[in-house]
Amino acid sequence: MADLPLAPGETIGILGGGQLGRMLATAAARLGFDVVILDPEPDAPAGRVSAHTIVAAYDEPQGLQALAALASVVTYEFENVPAAAVAQLAEMGVEVAPGPLALRVAQDRLEEKTFLNAHGAPTVAFAPADTPEAAVAAVEALGAPALMKTRREGYDGKGQRWVEHAADAARAFAELGGGPVILEAAAAFVRELSVIAARGRDGATAIYPLSENHHENGVLRRSIAPAQVAPALADQAERIAARILAGLDYVGVIGIELFEMADGRLLVNEIAPRVHNTGHWTQDGCEVDQFEQHIRAVAGWPLGPTHPVARVEMLNLLGAEADDWLRYAAEPETRLHLYGKRDAKPGRKMGHLNRVKGL
Amino acid sequence: MADLPLAPGETIGILGGGQLGRMLATAAARLGFDVVILDPEPDAPAGRVSAHTIVAAYDEPQGLQALAALASVVTYEFENVPAAAVAQLAEMGVEVAPGPLALRVAQDRLEEKTFLNAHGAPTVAFAPADTPEAAVAAVEALGAPALMKTRREGYDGKGQRWVEHAADAARAFAELGGGPVILEAAAAFVRELSVIAARGRDGATAIYPLSENHHENGVLRRSIAPAQVAPALADQAERIAARILAGLDYVGVIGIELFEMADGRLLVNEIAPRVHNTGHWTQDGCEVDQFEQHIRAVAGWPLGPTHPVARVEMLNLLGAEADDWLRYAAEPETRLHLYGKRDAKPGRKMGHLNRVKGL
Numbered sequence: 001m002a003d004l005p006l007a008p009g010e011t012i013g014i015l016g017g018g019q020l021g022r023m024l025a026t027a028a029a030r031l032g033f034d035v036v037i038l039d040p041e042p043d044a045p046a047g048r049v050s051a052h053t054i055v056a057a058y059d060e061p062q063g064l065q066a067l068a069a070l071a072s073v074v075t076y077e078f079e080n081v082p083a084a085a086v087a088q089l090a091e092m093g094v095e096v097a098p099g100p101l102a103l104r105v106a107q108d109r110l111e112e113k114t115f116l117n118a119h120g121a122p123t124v125a126f127a128p129a130d131t132p133e134a135a136v137a138a139v140e141a142l143g144a145p146a147l148m149k150t151r152r153e154g155y156d157g158k159g160q161r162w163v164e165h166a167a168d169a170a171r172a173f174a175e176l177g178g179g180p181v182i183l184e185a186a187a188a189f190v191r192e193l194s195v196i197a198a199r200g201r202d203g204a205t206a207i208y209p210l211s212e213n214h215h216e217n218g219v220l221r222r223s224i225a226p227a228q229v230a231p232a233l234a235d236q237a238e239r240i241a242a243r244i245l246a247g248l249d250y251v252g253v254i255g256i257e258l259f260e261m262a263d264g265r266l267l268v269n270e271i272a273p274r275v276h277n278t279g280h281w282t283q284d285g286c287e288v289d290q291f292e293q294h295i296r297a298v299a300g301w302p303l304g305p306t307h308p309v310a311r312v313e314m315l316n317l318l319g320a321e322a323d324d325w326l327r328y329a330a331e332p333e334t335r336l337h338l339y340g341k342r343d344a345k346p347g348r349k350m351g352h353l354n355r356v357k358g359l
Numbered sequence: 360m361a362d363l364p365l366a367p368g369e370t371i372g373i374l375g376g377g378q379l380g381r382m383l384a385t386a387a388a389r390l391g392f393d394v395v396i397l398d399p400e401p402d403a404p405a406g407r408v409s410a411h412t413i414v415a416a417y418d419e420p421q422g423l424q425a426l427a428a429l430a431s432v433v434t435y436e437f438e439n440v441p442a443a444a445v446a447q448l449a450e451m452g453v454e455v456a457p458g459p460l461a462l463r464v465a466q467d468r469l470e471e472k473t474f475l476n477a478h479g480a481p482t483v484a485f486a487p488a489d490t491p492e493a494a495v496a497a498v499e500a501l502g503a504p505a506l507m508k509t510r511r512e513g514y515d516g517k518g519q520r521w522v523e524h525a526a527d528a529a530r531a532f533a534e535l536g537g538g539p540v541i542l543e544a545a546a547a548f549v550r551e552l553s554v555i556a557a558r559g560r561d562g563a564t565a566i567y568p569l570s571e572n573h574h575e576n577g578v579l580r581r582s583i584a585p586a587q588v589a590p591a592l593a594d595q596a597e598r599i600a601a602r603i604l605a606g607l608d609y610v611g612v613i614g615i616e617l618f619e620m621a622d623g624r625l626l627v628n629e630i631a632p633r634v635h636n637t638g639h640w641t642q643d644g645c646e647v648d649q650f651e652q653h654i655r656a657v658a659g660w661p662l663g664p665t666h667p668v669a670r671v672e673m674l675n676l677l678g679a680e681a682d683d684w685l686r687y688a689a690e691p692e693t694r695l696h697l698y699g700k701r702d703a704k705p706g707r708k709m710g711h712l713n714r715v716k717g718l
Binding site for chain 1: 368388390391392407574661663668669689691694701710
């Protein structure tokens with residue numbers, strides 16, 4: 001196992017070489033660490049800002065051995081890291097943070113909601129279904145419309161269907177592949193919020209102000225942070241975050257998506273055991289951003305401050321929108337963050353911008 | 360020649376792989392660029408955060424060819440880039456920014472002072488000397504004590520000697536190697552200041568607030584910025600910076616070291632045609648720091664804002680001082696920047712910290 005706190009000059013491994021890995025890698029470099037990226041794709045964006053890159057499938061033993069030979073601590077940029085990879089790394093004496101419990105809970109929507117409710121973090125009503133008949137029964141029990149989601153995989157609105165009538169549930173079940181699903185009652189939320197929180201190796205926590213989020217077609221379009229919220233709502237979010245972090249014995253940064261209900265309650269929509277798109281505002285709105293915070297946590301360093309120093313509107317640049325880089329670069333209040341992706345496929349996250357305003 | 364403005368996805372070359380190159384490289388990555396570092400040393404700090412590294416002497420044709428094959432624009436992190444390298448790159452169709460005039464002026468203290476005075480940027484009185492006899496005569500003319508400096512090379516207080524009496528000038532001349540020197544009258548300054556300024560491809564300029572600097576043994580120890588100065592002094596610094604930038608037809612960030620005299624005049628001590636240690640405060644005190652600003656300028660992008668958002672005390676971490684990283688990491692107001700250098704030789708710049716205060 002690594003000697004913690006990890007000293008500058010040591011190497012941190014990151015599973016996944018996309019934009020989150022890239023921004024984690026440059027944060028790690030600023031603290032004096034070397035970084036090794038493992039990603040199945042050559043020329044991954046994060047590899048181009050890291051000391052080492054290993055091109056291998058996430059569960060390929062040779063790749064993991066090469067990773068273990070370089071890195072004393074490993075983290076990841078996406079929650080669908082194969083459990084087998086984490087287990088293999090553990091056998092080689094390399095700790096993965098956030099740990100296996102966080103991954104297991106985040107990889108299965110049924111486990112996730114069950115865990116959340118068991119730890120005092122309320123969610124919408126839900127029911128699992130492994131057959132078309134069970135899906136119909138679940139919608140009847142929850143009431144239509146209900147949201148059907150595959151239990152595993154799925155992100156940015158993929159792997160989910162609205163079911164308008166119980167009778168449609170069997171078809172939706174088939175359309176989602178016929179595997180285990182979860183049905184969720186419709187949440188009559190007034191606003192989508194999220195909280196980015198961190199927990200250190202010593203159990204200390206650091207929680208950023210809430211972000212207000214706007215999605216389009218299931219993909220985050222825009223965040224505004226700190227969100228305008230009553231103190232009681234902020235307290236509620238902090239309590240929820242603290243319970244989740246403690247319940248997972250968590251190490252690192254976590255993204256917690258919330259529904260604000262008309263009656264003032266917050267429900268947890270989902271959790272992501274990693275740095276989160278709705279936390280990008282911290283790059284230009286806080287002294288220590290979510291990327292450095294995550295590196296600090298997994299390296300066993302003390303956590304940094306989370307108070308806001310500016311109000312930020314974060315806008316994702318999807319596909320060809322990033323072609324407008326010159327216009328954005330000319331806006332005095334706009335900080336541009338581009339990911340170095342080669343191919344601007346429609347809807348692909350190519351970058352984001354933070355428009356910075358006074359608090 | 361490169362199509363400017365340089366589009367994200369293009370590659371920027373940097374001559375020199377130390378800490379300045381490293382911080383330039385991560386700034387370039389944030390804007391979506393790839394970076395190639397050319398440095399004679401393997402495992403250079405900047406190479407570990409860049410897409411490509413070429414290990415070669417700065418004037419080795421093969422290395423420069425490899426650089427030209429990758430990069431459409433090349434910049435540098437140190438002013439002693441061989442003129443021959445810049446000329447070779449130009450022949451291969453690769454532009455180097457800042458350009459040859461800035462390099463020539465910055466590489467020779469006599470050219471530098473002559474240029475400055477010719478462009479309305481006052482300096483201390485000075486005289487060149489190519490022989491011991493001329494050195495004695497120069498000290499007699501300027502008055503003792505006078506500061507003898509080699510005309511070329513020399514940084515962080517290296518390559519210079521105080522001459523207390525004209526009679527000592529011949530010995531000092533020999534100690535400095537017997538090559539061409541420049542003698543400078545002692546500057547009875549009350550404070551050392553510097554101004555970090557930038558000029559874009561379109562001639563637009565952007566000037567950061569002044570920094571107040573404290574040196575020890577010729578090496579920068581501490582900067583405080585924005586420095587507390589009267590508006591007239593800030594105006595004077597801006598005028599000097601604007602004249603230098605225009606006179607050099609400059610592209611990029613420049614560091615201009617100033618002496619504040621008792622009578623309120625500013626004299627230019629020296630200029631560095633690159634990002635500058637006294638500008639590190641901008642990383643945590645401005646929305647666009649000197650590194651991104653330099654990349655914007657050399658890439659032909661519009662310059663970013665330079666107004667301060669915080670007051671910063673920058674402290675260099677020399678040699679073993681960087682071993683205290685854990686203590687610094689625990690200070691809420693301290694942002695730590697470590698360079699990833701392997702060997703903490705005494706006096707070596709291993710990192711810096713920015714202590715952030717309200718404006």
